[in-house]
Amino acid sequence: MQHYRDDFPILGREVYHRPLVYLDNAATTQKPRCVVEAMTAQYYETNANVHRGVHFLSQRATDLHEGAREAVRRFINARSTAEIVFTRGTTESLNLVASSFGEGFLKAGDEVILSTMEHHSNIVPWQLLRERKGIVLKVIPMDDRGVLDLDAYRALFTDRTRLVSCCHVSNVLGTINPVAEMARIAHDAGAYFLVDGAQSVPHFPVDVQALNCDFLVFSGHKIYGPTGIGVLYGKEALLDKMPPYQGGGEMIARVTFERTTYERLPFKFEAGTPDYVGTHGLAAALDYVSAIGMERIAAHEDDLTRHCMERLSCEIEGIRLFGEAPAKTSVVAFNVGHLHPMDLGTLLDRLGIAIRTGHHCAQPLMARCGVEGMARASFALYNTREEVDTFVDALRRVVRMF
Incomplete structure (x- = not known):
C-alpha cells in the first residue's frame, strides 16, 4: 500500500x-488529493443550491449531490437511496434516531440496550431521551479481553425491549462485535437494531442487508472524506413511520399556517440546505477506497x-x-x-x-x-x-x- x-x-x-x-x-x-480537488472543483465550477433551482448550475449540483447518495447506497448495499439520509456525522445520526425513533416508537418504561464499550455519542442521546420520556437503559457487559457477553445480552431482553444500539467496532479496543448475530437476537425478541459503523465502515466491507440491521450510522471524515458530513441508513419502512427530526425548508411537501405535510424519504429528514459539497467529497472518498x-x-x-x-x-x-x-x-x-x-x-x-x-x-x-x-x-x-x-x-x- x-x-x-x-x-x-x-x-x-x-x-x-x-x-x-x-x-x-x-x-x-x-x-487524499482527489477528495480535496473534487470539493474545490465544485466550489469553483458548480456551486449552486441543490434541488430547488431550474438553472444549469443548480441542476448540475443536484446531480452531484444525489449521485453521492447513490454512491453511499452502493457502498453499504442499501436497497434504495430513500434509505440514505445525509447528516453532519455519526453523532447527529444517532441523535436523529434517538429523537425521531424515540418520539415515534418509545414510551415510559420501554427499554434500549447499549454496550459497555459505546462512544459517548451512543450513550448521551439515549440518556437525554430517558430524561424526557422515562425509558430504561440496559448495558451489555464484556469480559477482560473486550468481548461482549452474548449470554448476558440475551438475558437483558424483556417484552419492553424496543431497540439495541451497539458499535460494530470499538473505537478504543478495536473489538469487532458480532452485530449480525446480535441483530438476529434482537429481531427474535421483537426489537430493532442500530449499528454504529463509525469505526467499521472505513476499515472493512459493510453490507447492511447482510447484517439485517435496521439502522447504521457513520461519518465521512473517518473514511478519508470531509468533516461535517455523515450518513444515517435506515430501512425504508421504518424511516417512513418516524416523525421528522428538524423542520424547515426542503423537508416539506406543502406548508400553510394551518398545516404542513412532509416530503418523501429521505428528504423528510434533511431540513435546510445540505452540505452538497461535503456529499460530493464523501462520494470521491468512497470511490477512492472502492478502487483500492x-x-x-x-x-x-x-x-x-x-x-x-x-x-x-x-x-x-x-x-x-x-x-x-x-x-x-x-x-x-x-x-x-x-x-x-x-x-x-x-x-x-x-x-x-x-x-x-x-x-x-x-x-x-x-x-x-x-x-x-x-x-x-x-x-x-x-x-x-x-x-x-x-x-x-x-x-x-x-x-x-x-
Missing part, C-alpha cells in the same frame, strides 16, 4: 523536524495491528494492552506502568508521532478497565510497518526516560 501515500500530501510534512508518523486515524483520517478494495485495506490494517501488538507486548516493559478480542482491527490501546498517557502522547509528539490519549469519549469503558485514560495508536490504509516500528522504537525510548 506504500504508493498510496503519495495521494496524501500531509504525510510528507515534518513535525518538530521529524517525518510525521500519523497514528490517530480512529479520530480522523487524512484526505475494502478487503485489501482490511488485510493491510489487520497486519499492522498484529505487528504492533506483537512488538509492544514483547519489547515494552510494563505495558498493558487493552482489547485482545479474537476479532479485532485497526486500534491498539495501551498504558505503560504508572506513566500518564498524556505524558506518553506529548513526548511521542516531539518525536513526530501522532497518537491519541485520554478517555476517547468512552468513560464508562475506562471505568470498566479501571483506568482514567489510555494511549491509542490507530491505523489507516496509508500507514506502514516501518511506521509501526518507528512508533514502537520511539515509545521504548520514551519509557526509558522514566
Whole structure:
C-alpha cells in the first residue's frame, strides 16, 4: 500500500523536524488529493443550491449531490437511496434516531440496550431521551479481553425491549462485535437494531442487508472524506413511520399556517440546505477506497495491528494492552506502568508521532478497565510497518526516560 501515500500530501510534512508518523486515524483520517480537488472543483465550477433551482448550475449540483447518495447506497448495499439520509456525522445520526425513533416508537418504561464499550455519542442521546420520556437503559457487559457477553445480552431482553444500539467496532479496543448475530437476537425478541459503523465502515466491507440491521450510522471524515458530513441508513419502512427530526425548508411537501405535510424519504429528514459539497467529497472518498478494495485495506490494517501488538507486548516493559478480542482491527490501546498517557502522547509528539490519549469519549469503558485514560495508536490504509516500528522504537525510548 506504500504508493498510496503519495495521494496524501500531509504525510510528507515534518513535525518538530521529524517525518510525521500519523497514528490517530480512529479520530480522523487524512484526505487524499482527489477528495480535496473534487470539493474545490465544485466550489469553483458548480456551486449552486441543490434541488430547488431550474438553472444549469443548480441542476448540475443536484446531480452531484444525489449521485453521492447513490454512491453511499452502493457502498453499504442499501436497497434504495430513500434509505440514505445525509447528516453532519455519526453523532447527529444517532441523535436523529434517538429523537425521531424515540418520539415515534418509545414510551415510559420501554427499554434500549447499549454496550459497555459505546462512544459517548451512543450513550448521551439515549440518556437525554430517558430524561424526557422515562425509558430504561440496559448495558451489555464484556469480559477482560473486550468481548461482549452474548449470554448476558440475551438475558437483558424483556417484552419492553424496543431497540439495541451497539458499535460494530470499538473505537478504543478495536473489538469487532458480532452485530449480525446480535441483530438476529434482537429481531427474535421483537426489537430493532442500530449499528454504529463509525469505526467499521472505513476499515472493512459493510453490507447492511447482510447484517439485517435496521439502522447504521457513520461519518465521512473517518473514511478519508470531509468533516461535517455523515450518513444515517435506515430501512425504508421504518424511516417512513418516524416523525421528522428538524423542520424547515426542503423537508416539506406543502406548508400553510394551518398545516404542513412532509416530503418523501429521505428528504423528510434533511431540513435546510445540505452540505452538497461535503456529499460530493464523501462520494470521491468512497470511490477512492472502492478502487483500492475494502478487503485489501482490511488485510493491510489487520497486519499492522498484529505487528504492533506483537512488538509492544514483547519489547515494552510494563505495558498493558487493552482489547485482545479474537476479532479485532485497526486500534491498539495501551498504558505503560504508572506513566500518564498524556505524558506518553506529548513526548511521542516531539518525536513526530501522532497518537491519541485520554478517555476517547468512552468513560464508562475506562471505568470498566479501571483506568482514567489510555494511549491509542490507530491505523489507516496509508500507514506502514516501518511506521509501526518507528512508533514502537520511539515509545521504548520514551519509557526509558522514566
